Amino acid sequence: MQDGVVSAAAHHALEVDEVLAQAVRDTGAHIGAVYLLADDGQVLLMETETGLPAQIVKPWTRVRVSAGVPVSGSVRERRLIWVPDYQELACRFPATAIALPYPFAAAATPIESNGDVWGSLILMWPPSHPPELAPHERDTIDHATRRLGDLMRQAARDGHPPRAGDEPRVLTPAWAGVPDVHHALAAAGYLDRLRDGCVGLDLEGRLTFVSARTADLLGGDLARKLGEPLWEAAAWLKDPLFEDRCRAAAVSQEPTSCAVRGPAGRPLHISLHPDPSGISLHITEAAADRSARRQDAPGADNVGLPRADVFYNLLHLAATLSRALNVQEIVGMVADHVMPVFDVGALAIMVAEGGRLKVVGSHGYDPGVLERIDRLPLTSVAPAQHVLRTGDPAFFSDVDELRRMYPGAEARDGMAAWAFLPLRTTDTVAGACVLAFDEPYPFTDETRASLVAMAGLIAQALDRALLYDTKDRLAHTLQTSLLPRRLPEIDGLDVAARYVPATRGVGIGGDFYDLIRLSDTKAAAIIGDVQGHNVTAAALMGQVRTAIHAYAAAGASPGNVLKLTNRLLMDLDPDLFTSCLLIYFDLRLRTLWAASAGHPPPLLRPPGQPAEVIDVPAGILLGVQGDAEYPTVQVPFPPGAVLALYTDGLVETPGVDLGQAIGELAEHFGRAAGEPVHELSDTLLNHAPHTSQRADDIALLLVEHRAPPG
Structure with a gap:
């Protein structure tokens, strides 16, 4: 390649990076990425990104335009896709919510110029972002995508059409300011005098600072391992729960914490405090009785937060459901992969048929209970009918909450809490999934979002299964008649x-x-x-x-x-x-x-x-x-x-x-x-x-x- 072409490509990349960095800065986003179309417009490749660790970025560097993710949706629909919170993400993009189970807000916009779509720009904010984009944020996004579109068109005119590299470029967030040496030494001395441990990590989880007390708490001479990932410098921390908390802090930019046991069995409490440049860890000794409780319930400081294994089970469910051919297979898969994780006592899947509720599959319910609700009119005032009519989920933590919403309602199934989840496909509500619990159940925001995401996966499988059943019946009827x-x-x-x-x-x-x-x-x-x-x-x-x-x-x-x-x-x-x-x-x-x-x-x-x-x-x-x-x-x-x-x-x-x-x-x-x-x-x-x-x-x-x- 000629030097002039290399220089032009490098200059183009620099300009793209500058547009992304400014868009992130001016909108207050903490994560941003630019995707470019490739493979005849069938694939989006990440060109450049900022704010995300490489371990999180890697699965998202290549996505199909047909995939159920916001950047793909923005290209397909040629419009801004706004996702204000995790529950909305779970409803509209369940596969994305399962793979990235952390609260955040996101906006994805197509990069266009003169009617041509070149890719997509995505920005992400902490979950504290208001439910709507502010006018100045929309203006900034519009300006950025127009500028990116112009850059892509100009590059194509100059004879070097924009193409994403093998790996995305990573922009390092700028420091707010560099302290003088005396201030830095004073800060380090202050932290060394504390009884608690203090650790600084960059976005990749590499050690950037270790206080003197940290070595006593975490073991080993961590100060000599600056630049190494923490879970390699302290191998016993290579735990899915702790890594998950680090990922959650980086994506959501919200403080979080977890309880762990140190190398000598010492109970520790680790608080994680993120910003766009990295994560600060505050490590304290925990009381033995309180720590024991946390060991039995990992991450108990985050009340109601689903355990890390919830997400792994849901990922497994997603892969498993792709093979389901009928409703009973779907019910069996949900029973295997969801009921144990959320302590569900019974489940039922229902569809609307001829203006009535029809139970098409169940697990754990007494047949008599199902007979009482099967074939009830959709006009009945009841949670399942409401979900089928509106497509909105409903959660009842106990019988009293159910009665407050539906006066006179009785728990005819003998259960104590319920989640009524819509099974929504692209065009309609295909059915409803009812999860019933033997004991009152506190549905936190995170748990609700996880269940809604799960329902989205079930809906896609149910839609395929019902279509397969219809075709299968018609085909076998034809064969039998012949x-x-x-x-x-x-x-x-x-x-x-x-x-x-x-x-x-x-x-x-x-x-x-x-x-x-x-x-x-x-x-x-x-x-x-x-x-x-x-x-x-x-x-x-x-x-x-x-x-x-x-x-x-x-x-x-x-x-x-x-x-x-x-x-x-x-x-x-x-x-x-x-x-x-x-x-x-x-x-x-x-x-x-x-x-x-x-x-x-x-x-x-x-x-x-x-x-x-x-x-x-x-x-x-x-x-x-x-x-x-x-x-x-x-x-x-x-x-x-x-x-x-x-x-x-x-x-x-x-x-x-x-x-x-x-x-x-x-x-x-x-x-x-x-x-x-x-x-x-x-x-x-x-x-x-x-x-x-x-x-x-x-x-x-x-x-x-x-x-x-x-």
């Missing part, structure tokens, strides 16, 4: 058919079967498998089954039926292939004829003999080659013989040779001699591979040539 409701009764034949769908979540399949009466002594059996697991496969299955039925009824031989059906599929051009096995029976001649289009071979068990695999030439799959031929084989089918037709889901197992699997099925089939065909179908299905996620459906058709009486 399979024969019952098979015809044919003198001389005993028939049993079974269909087992694939594991939920894999999709519907295209397995099919049929039995056709051709005359009083003749019949045809069909089994097949359309490629794919979707509605298209199910619909094609119906077309193939209908075509085979029509050609067979018209008198075509098995090979010709498959040939004609193949030509039809080539004309339809469905982009899906179909395997099929077609067998004609002539009971008077005691013979069968079979033709195959790439389907697993049938099994025949003659009376008094072992089962065998019929060697039917496997023709080309239907829908692959227009001029394909399908040879027909003739095999004796005496009275007492049983024929098994099946799809590959009955025999296929990853890593197992298909021929070996079919041979094992034939042996299993042979050992079940004497079983009626309906019992035999269960016997053969029990031989199928058993896994928690079965990737293919199974169709099975058994045909027995019933021996004449006497």
Whole structure:
């Protein structure tokens, strides 16, 4: 790269940094960052930031424009996104609230020029910020984004379009003033004379100052470790709770504290006092009895603050819920990851349906309780109905609080406290989640925000699950309607058919079967498998089954039926292939004829003999080659013989040779001699591979040539 280009890029970066620093300074924000669009506008990369430790910044340096975070929302919607507090963040951006569970206010604004969006500017304030942006703050933000937009446009004109580096630049907050040497020495002497410990940390948690008393309290010669992170200089402080308090202080800029035990078991109390340049720690010895209480309840000075493990559990819940396919799975996941953390006694998930409340899932509730509230009108004056109508959460710490809000209300579920949480999606309130507690529960602001954030995650999962359920029901209804409701009764034949769908979540399949009466002594059996697991496969299955039925009824031989059906599929051009096995029976001649289009071979068990695999030439799959031929084989089918037709889901197992699997099925089939065909179908299905996620459906058709009486 030429020196002039390097100089221009460096000058551009310097100007961007100056705009960010001035915006932070003039608005009173303590955190700020500039993001630039990349990857064809699909990703935002952090270009420069100030006020945040690297450990917090790293997960946010690259965010999708489609992600549920304020900077992405500002770019998508091309407007300022204002988040006045953590509860609002939890409602609108639950994933962000879970990953950054600290109180703050934030404003994200797109960086634009002449209609082009270049990125986003985000500023953050302590939670003490008023609920609305002041006019001068809006003006400052508007000026900053216009200036940034002009810089981006100018850089592009100059031939070096703005691109974020591999890592964001970090601006160090300016010192308010540098004290003279005498003042600094006097301050250090003052702190050394105190019985308490005093530690200075920069934004990254590195030691910048250690008083003399600190070494006695924390152990080790910390004064010799200036510049090292505190939790490395004093390794026993590498504790999630203490690190979480440091993060909370840096993000919220509010004092906080925690109780710890020193290296010798000495109870200590650490107060954290932040400003934009770092954190000051004040360390005191705590009374043994009070410290013991704190050890049982970490961070007890912050009354009601959820434990650090709350956030880890919610993060786990977020990842887990992404895999949920139905409401019961969602309920189970919430029960596993939320109820123990918040000491929840029971939960229920409700939706609005036909103007009434419908309970779609629950855990811990007596069925009788649910029966009393299920199907109540949405117009009823009750908390759940109010949440569904308004989308606002409701918290009741005890029965008295419930009655104050809803006079005459009774705790019919026998619980003592409740949280009614809206399950809000982008466009609507999808439902409500009710958490009930066995004892009165103090819902602090932090706890409420955490629960609302959790509800946002549940809402997204519920929306997906309800949509999946609807599609799944429609697809399976289509598939079921295309399979024969019952098979015809044919003198001389005993028939049993079974269909087992694939594991939920894999999709519907295209397995099919049929039995056709051709005359009083003749019949045809069909089994097949359309490629794919979707509605298209199910619909094609119906077309193939209908075509085979029509050609067979018209008198075509098995090979010709498959040939004609193949030509039809080539004309339809469905982009899906179909395997099929077609067998004609002539009971008077005691013979069968079979033709195959790439389907697993049938099994025949003659009376008094072992089962065998019929060697039917496997023709080309239907829908692959227009001029394909399908040879027909003739095999004796005496009275007492049983024929098994099946799809590959009955025999296929990853890593197992298909021929070996079919041979094992034939042996299993042979050992079940004497079983009626309906019992035999269960016997053969029990031989199928058993896994928690079965990737293919199974169709099975058994045909027995019933021996004449006497």
